[in-house]
Amino acid sequence: MTTLAEVAEAARVSTAAASLVLSGKSKGRVSETTAQRVRATAEELGYVRDALAGGMRNRRTRTVGVLGERVLSTPYAVAMIDAILTASRELGWSVLLTDSGGQPEQTRRAVRELRSRRVDVIVHAAMYHQRVHVAPELVNVAVLNGFADRDDVVGVVPDxxxxxxxxxxxxxxxxxxxxxxxxxxxxxxxxxxxxxxxxxxxxxxxxxxxxxxxxxxxxxxxxxxxxxxxxxxxxxxxxxxxxxxxxxxxxxxxxxxxxxxxxxxxxxxxxxxxxxxxxxxxxxxxxxxxLPHYEMADWLVRRLITGDLPESAGVHRFPCELMVRNSTAPAPPGA
Known part of the structure; x- marks a missing residue:
């Protein structure tokens, strides 16, 4: 993760000046030209300012970050979100939800937001069974209802x-x-x-x-x-x-x-x-x-939180249950 000192060095300013700019306190203390250079450098290096107090820096927040891609507004989200909230609550964790709408720029912003909040683990939730881009800077991340474009990330999908x-x-x-x-x-x-x-x-x-x-x-x-x-x-x-x-x-x-x-x-x-x-x-x-949306989400969240994900990353398939109701019957005679 890019540090404040690295941003300051690349922007050719002091660490104190970089801190003032990136904390929004530079007005009247740092020239606007310099401030723009610092912000551009921070963006280029992928710097994420810690949104929590400095004293929290070395402590876990016990928070699950959920990065959705057009998930939270669909009917299919209900079971997944229910499982994430239930499993997290039972393990004493909180949940931070965000949805990018599947837009690359919104996804990048969501990633920065989750990192700034210092969530401990991230569930990247897809709307349907698909390959998703997982930002290279994300760690302790797994894909729900899809699989990653990285070999080191676990994904869960229906079989x-x-x-x-x-x-x-x-x-x-x-x-x-x-x-x-x-x-x-x-x-x-x-x-x-x-x-x-x-x-x-x-x-x-x-x-x-x-x-x-x-x-x-x-x-x-x-x-x-x-x-x-x-x-x-x-x-x-x-x-x-x-x-x-x-x-x-x-x-x-x-x-x-x-x-x-x-x-x-x-x-x-x-x-x-x-x-x-x-x-x-x-x-x-x-x-x-x-579809086993609840089971997939429950399994994934509990293992992310406990650090018990499979050593071999890749795609893990979950069985679907046949719900027999009244729309099927023996074939008509002579058919």
Missing amino acids: EEAAARTAVTHLLELGHRRIGHLTQDDPAIAIGLRRAAFEETLRNAGISPDPALTVAGGQHPEQADSGACRLLDRADRPTAIFCYNDGMAAGVYRVASALGIAIPEQLSVVGFDDLRLISTNLAPPLTTMR
Whole structure:
């Protein structure tokens, strides 16, 4: 970490002058030209002023810093933040939350803020399963719901492939052989992993995946409905559909209702996420894969705080639970 003395030396001023400038007390005591040079030098060197009292410098703050990337304003944040707050509270720690909105400059500011507050550990939380940039100056940091662009940082993610296999196996065990997949046309990691596992599971069951039964919809309701319609408004429609997420499953429900297709008697539907605002409010309630956001956050925070992270960094995958409700049933006779 860059020190005040290093900033002063690089800016060609005394340590006292640098301190006055960076503490906002230089007016009338240091020329504005010099002050600008000191601030520019501090920015260039990545200097972070300690926001706490000098006497705290060598003490732990017992604070978990959470650096979110468009996380705190999403429904998926609830379980993660709940786990972080609960685990920290039980271990006698406090939590400082910040969210960069996924913007690089805001992320840099958030990093500086967390460092200035001298948080002891940092949880870098991603909105979805993705690769994230972890600033090189951060230590005692781990990635929640993603993985880092650094080899020395632990990341935790859902086991997307195992979850998709579980979902499709559930449908196969109910006797379904013609299974559709409503997905998205997007390079997101989870989309590719779930689709690959869907196709692999069918092949392992002796079923050749039918390209016509894998359809890309979208997040918006009209896009989900359009994709669902392409699967259902056909003479050889599938008897079951595995959806990329619960929102797209809701689109299948809407289209099935419009076409007079009964769920689950004529069509079984499996979602992904277990977003309760959707999954438990559909009629019938949706069978879906529950993302382990709470478990991942709880595991990560407790090990960051106790210093018990795995010696080998990298990605650690957490299992998803199949939540069996009333949207799946045995395949229709003769299907």
